[in-house]
Amino acid sequence: MPTEAPEAPQAPEERPRGTLTSGRGRLADPIFKWVVAGCGTLVLIILALMVIRTTAEAWPVFAKEGFFGFLFGEEWTSGDSRTEITGTYGAWPFIYGTLITAAIAIVIALPLSIMVAVYLTHMAPTRLAKPLSYTVELLAAVPSVIFGLWGLHWFLPNVMRPFFEWLEGLLGWFFLFEGPVLGVGYLPAGIVLAIMILPIMTAIVREVIVVQPLDQQMASYALGSTRWEVITKVVLPSSFSGIVAAAMLGMGRALGETIAVLMLIGGSQSWGASLFGTGSSMASHIAATFGEANPETRTALMAIGVALFLVTMVINILARVIVWRLGQTKGDAAV
Amino acid sequence: MSAPTTDRPASAPAPLSQLPPGSGLRRFKNRSATVVLTGAMVLAMVPLFLIIFEVLNRGIGVVNLGFFTETEPPPRRDGGGYAAGFIGTLYIMALAILMSIPFGIATAVYVVEYGPNRLTASIRFFTDVMTGIPSIFVGLFVYGLLVIGWGGLGFGTFVGAVAIGVMMLPIVTRSAEEMLRLVPDEMRNASYGLGARKWQTIMRTVLPAAAPGLTTGSMLAIARGIGETAPLMLTAFGSGLIVTAFQGEPQGSVPLQLYRGAAQPFEAGIDRAWGAALCLFALVLVFTVAARWIGSRASIGK
Numbered sequence: 001m002p003t004e005a006p007e008a009p010q011a012p013e014e015r016p017r018g019t020l021t022s023g024r025g026r027l028a029d030p031i032f033k034w035v036v037a038g039c040g041t042l043v044l045i046i047l048a049l050m051v052i053r054t055t056a057e058a059w060p061v062f063a064k065e066g067f068f069g070f071l072f073g074e075e076w077t078s079g080d081s082r083t084e085i086t087g088t089y090g091a092w093p094f095i096y097g098t099l100i101t102a103a104i105a106i107v108i109a110l111p112l113s114i115m116v117a118v119y120l121t122h123m124a125p126t127r128l129a130k131p132l133s134y135t136v137e138l139l140a141a142v143p144s145v146i147f148g149l150w151g152l153h154w155f156l157p158n159v160m161r162p163f164f165e166w167l168e169g170l171l172g173w174f175f176l177f178e179g180p181v182l183g184v185g186y187l188p189a190g191i192v193l194a195i196m197i198l199p200i201m202t203a204i205v206r207e208v209i210v211v212q213p214l215d216q217q218m219a220s221y222a223l224g225s226t227r228w229e230v231i232t233k234v235v236l237p238s239s240f241s242g243i244v245a246a247a248m249l250g251m252g253r254a255l256g257e258t259i260a261v262l263m264l265i266g267g268s269q270s271w272g273a274s275l276f277g278t279g280s281s282m283a284s285h286i287a288a289t290f291g292e293a294n295p296e297t298r299t300a301l302m303a304i305g306v307a308l309f310l311v312t313m314v315i316n317i318l319a320r321v322i323v324w325r326l327g328q329t330k331g332d333a334a335v
Numbered sequence: 336m337s338a339p340t341t342d343r344p345a346s347a348p349a350p351l352s353q354l355p356p357g358s359g360l361r362r363f364k365n366r367s368a369t370v371v372l373t374g375a376m377v378l379a380m381v382p383l384f385l386i387i388f389e390v391l392n393r394g395i396g397v398v399n400l401g402f403f404t405e406t407e408p409p410p411r412r413d414g415g416g417y418a419a420g421f422i423g424t425l426y427i428m429a430l431a432i433l434m435s436i437p438f439g440i441a442t443a444v445y446v447v448e449y450g451p452n453r454l455t456a457s458i459r460f461f462t463d464v465m466t467g468i469p470s471i472f473v474g475l476f477v478y479g480l481l482v483i484g485w486g487g488l489g490f491g492t493f494v495g496a497v498a499i500g501v502m503m504l505p506i507v508t509r510s511a512e513e514m515l516r517l518v519p520d521e522m523r524n525a526s527y528g529l530g531a532r533k534w535q536t537i538m539r540t541v542l543p544a545a546a547p548g549l550t551t552g553s554m555l556a557i558a559r560g561i562g563e564t565a566p567l568m569l570t571a572f573g574s575g576l577i578v579t580a581f582q583g584e585p586q587g588s589v590p591l592q593l594y595r596g597a598a599q600p601f602e603a604g605i606d607r608a609w610g611a612a613l614c615l616f617a618l619v620l621v622f623t624v625a626a627r628w629i630g631s632r633a634s635i636g637k
Contacts, residue, residue: 028532028534029532029533029534031534032533032534032537033445033449033533033534035441036441036442036444036445036448036449037445037449037454039437039438039441039442039445040441040442040445040446040454040455040458041454041458042438042442042504043442043458043461043462043465043504043505043508044457044458044461046465046501046504047461047464047465049476049480050468050472050473050476053476053479053480053484054472054475054476054479056479057479057484112375112378112379113379115371115372115375115376116372116375116376116379118372119372119373119375119376120376123369123372123373124376132376132380134627135380135383136379136380136383138383138620138623139379139382139383141558141559141619141620141623142383142386142562142616142619143561143562143563143564143590143615143616143619144562144564144565145562145564145590145593145594145597145612145615146386146390146562146593146612146615146616147386148594148597149593149597149608149609149612150385150386150389150390150612152597153597153605153609154385154389154393155385195382198379202379226361226362226364226365227365227368227369228361228364228365228368228369229361229365231368249467252467253467255469256467256468256469256470256471256472257469258469258470258471258564258565259564259565259590259594262594263594263597263598283469283471283565286471286475286569287471287565287568287569290568290569291568291572298478301475302475302479305471305472305475308469308471308472309468309469309472312467312468312469312472313464313467313468315467316464316467316468317464319467320460320463320464320467324460324463
């Protein structure tokens with residue numbers, strides 16, 4: 001059983017044409033096996049390197065601030081030293097921005113994805129179901145920088161801003177919707193995130209709904225249930241864990257999304273309860289400040305990356321375990 | 336008043352769902368649920384069409400031949416194009432494809448042809464997990480590993496390609512794995528029966544049989560890779576000039592340049608960003624649709 005494989009790059013070229021019993025031909029088989037096994041372990045090596053390398057790089061910051069001090073500290077001041085950590089690094093404003101935008105995205109995208117998945121599996125006319133689901137999948141293919149461009153230069157001024165102003169007038173007394181409406185901020189970033197994670201969540205929910213056993217649904221129809229009753233009382237309750245997994249995978253995507261959030265969240269280093277306020281997410285703060293940062297600050301940004309990685313990994317692994325227990329996923333739900 | 340519903344769940348045999356529903360309230364609930372869900376479906380599709388419309392609308396006037404052959408002037412000035420970005424994207428993608436697709440397919444070969452065992456199970460699991468890694472973290476990792484780490488390669492084309500390759504790898508692996516599983520065992524057995532060794536069976540029977548599917552998966556991965564921006568910010572770093580260096584000089588790419596153009600306040604630069612968005616979208620769309628087309632035309636084992 002190979003657990004670690006040396007690289008043997010010369011293998012597949014030796015083709016023993018017509019001499020299948022020669023020693024060289026016999027050797028090709030194990031060599032081929034070791035080569036592909038080596039490629040396979042590459043994934044594990046890359047992941048291990050990721051964890052080790054970035055954590056090692058970020059370690060001085062964790063060592064100075066303490067892990068929880070880093071996560072919950074509210075002050076972010078860069079130092080300018082080449083050898084030690086002199087600034088104060090508290091990532092809470094960015095963690096808050098990440099959590100609040102991801103939460104907005106989930107609140108919007110989860111119900112919508114369940115409804116779309118139910119529609120596609122149980123209501124869409126047979127001829128329309130396929131083109132409709134292709135359309136939703138196509139949304140997943142749009143690069144995130146185009147979402148950002150469109151969100152910032154079209155969707156925000158033409159749709160979201162008027163809507164926010166109306167919302168502020170209506171619910172401005174409530175702390176979540178306190179003005180002023182600046183345009184960019186948590187809410188627009190969250191709304192665009194919701195659009196972006198909708199396809200993957202729909203794909204997974206649909207995958208789960210499709211594999212629900214038909215006999216229970218048929219029995220329910222036979223007892224005189226309406227379609228709505230079958231959906232809400234038979235299909236959805238047994239799909240619950242799959243829906244949780246979809247929400248978590250969508251959450252993982254939303255937490256790590258960079259460019260679209262960067263363009264819409266406003267990029268300030270403060271944080272506040274109002275959804276109209278500006279801030280930064282962890283990913284957007286890294287992307288925004290990395291280019292001009294000095295080496296010390298880059299170390300601190302690396303630490304934000306490690307924290308982000310930990311959170312998304314935990315969410316992803318939990319979600320994958322749930323999905324795996326439901327059975328193997330196929331096609332787009334797998335990507 | 337209303338006839339029993341004649342439409343039925345797509346997967347259900349007909350007669351069972353045609354039973355007339357009971358009370359008026361239940362019927363009303365059913366009807367309104369249908370309306371609401373149809374509305375949700377429409378709502379989910381609206382953004383895609385809005386994006387396509389707006390990208391076409393704003394981008395079509397910008398894209399001309401010069402857009403592909405000229406480099407970008409300062410954001411205030413009109414004209415010019417994204418030649419630097421296109422060359423950078425082409426360069427980075429070519430390297431990333433060379434890195435990720437052979438390794439991805441080889442991994443899938445190992446998992447399908449030599450599994451299942453403990454190693455293949457963990458490879459599968461971690462490949463799945465890897466699809467969920469934030470793209471910015473991949474950028475940080477390659478920065479930490481190659482740009483400042485071992486060798487201190489600095490920013491450049493190659494490290495950018497490594498980052499994109501790491502993003503593409505799990506997508507290639509995952510789809511190749513599914514395609515290899517679709518190759519019927521009869522073909523393998525026939526090959527063994529003719530006296531072929533395992534590696535010959537894989538190279539000359541299994542992989543050619545799965546080729547269309549492998550192409551589909553690879554093209555989807557390429558479509559994903561082309562649009563990646565965040566990892567490149569920390570690795571290729573971006574450049575407005577045409578860069579041909581393999582490594583050591585910051586390299587540009589279309590999404591990076593698009594982002595920089597969109598984030599500054601001058602109208603001319605933003606217009607060019609829309610033009611770039613149109614090109615990028617068209618590229619991604621061509622790859623995605625062609626991939627699906629190849630995949631649906633030549634699906635094996637079905």
